[in-house]
Amino acid sequence: MNVGIVAQKGNTRATALAEELREQLSAVDASVTLDEATGRSLGLDGRPVETLGDCDLIVSIGGDGTFLFAASGADGTPILGVNLGEVGFLNAVGPDDAVEAVLAEVAAVRDGDQRVRVVPRLVAVGDGWRSDPATNEIVVQGGRRGRGGGVDLEVRLDGSLYTSGHADGLLVSTPTGSTAYNLSERGPLVHPSVGGLVVNEMCPDEGMPPLLVAPDATVTVTVNAVGGWGASGGRLGNDDGTTDDAVVVSDGKHSYPVEPPTEVEIRRAETPLRIAGPSSDFFEALNKLD
Structure with a gap:
């Protein structure tokens, strides 16, 4: 039984809890693998987070950002989130209950009766490249936003x-990500029990409202040009006349520059x-957004 631990970087409380969990897991004959930053904070060896997918369980200690960081290397391994942040849509376990919750999860894995919640991720595919899976959203946008920018x-x-x-760009969000960037772009909140993807234009000149589509829908974005239009009808760009990708x-x-004209396909990831x-508690976490 191998448990990966990812603690929020620079958070002494998270580091202390990681050390306590390491000691408690050792006492029940479970090995522990730390990510590189957590290892450095404890004076121990660690591994790149991208290699933690071979663990049986990953414990994230911090906020939703730390959880997303841990998820980037999980590759389908279940993640248990300990919430030291402010909101906690992904982290349901409080720090005082962390040891008990982790040990209970270890026992469930060993007994073969672990229960997990499966939520979709997204992937973007272009000409010869493929993005890392996204838990919250994938955005296609100009190199910059506002006047002279967009796509x-x-x-x-x-x-x-x-x-x-x-528009400044297009955002495709999972239900999990509906409370993140999507919300700041005036997209709808989506309850975790509702399947679907949110398709949300970002500051369009003339656009359609955000749309909830089927979870297995394929969103194809054709980027024809980058930059805005000036009053004279010419394409605005940088001061030297160039435009960003x-x-x-x-x-x-994770960013992937693309040169127009190009096509990007966004769909549900396999894992x-x-x-x-x-x-x-979704609604309790919502109240913390204020």
Whole structure:
């Protein structure tokens, strides 16, 4: 039994809890693998987070950002989140209950009766490249937003044209990510029990409202050009007359520059996210957004 531990970087409380969990897991004959940053904070060896997928369980200690970081290397391994943050949509276990919850999860894995919640992730595919899976959202946008930025795009849903025109970009969100970037772009909240993907244009010149589509829908984004239009009808760009490439961003961390004209296909990833432990209270977490 091997448990991976990922603690929020620079958080002494998270580091102390990681050390306590390491000691408690050792007492029940479970080995522990730390990610590199957690290992450094404890003066021990660690591994890149991308290699933790061979663990039987991963414990994330911190906020939702730490959970997303751990998920980037989980590759389907169940993750139990300990919430030291403010909101906690993904982290349902409080720090005072962390040891008990982790040991109970270890026992469940060993007994073969572990129960996990399976939530979808997204992947973007382009010409010769493929993004890392995204738990929250994938964004296709210009190299910059606002005046002189943005992209000319066409959006198709399972092959049918939904919208076209100029916008800062397009965001495709999972239900999990509906409370994150999607919400700041005036997209709808989606309860975790509701399947589907949110397709949300970002500051379009003339656009369609956000749309909830089937969870297995394929969103195809054709990026035709980058940059805005000036009053004279010319394409605005940088001061030197150039324009930036468009960029595809996975969960706000992994970026993939693309040169128009190009086509990006966004769809559900083959490997979902598996969340271990108790469920968080969606509406309680919503109240913490204020």
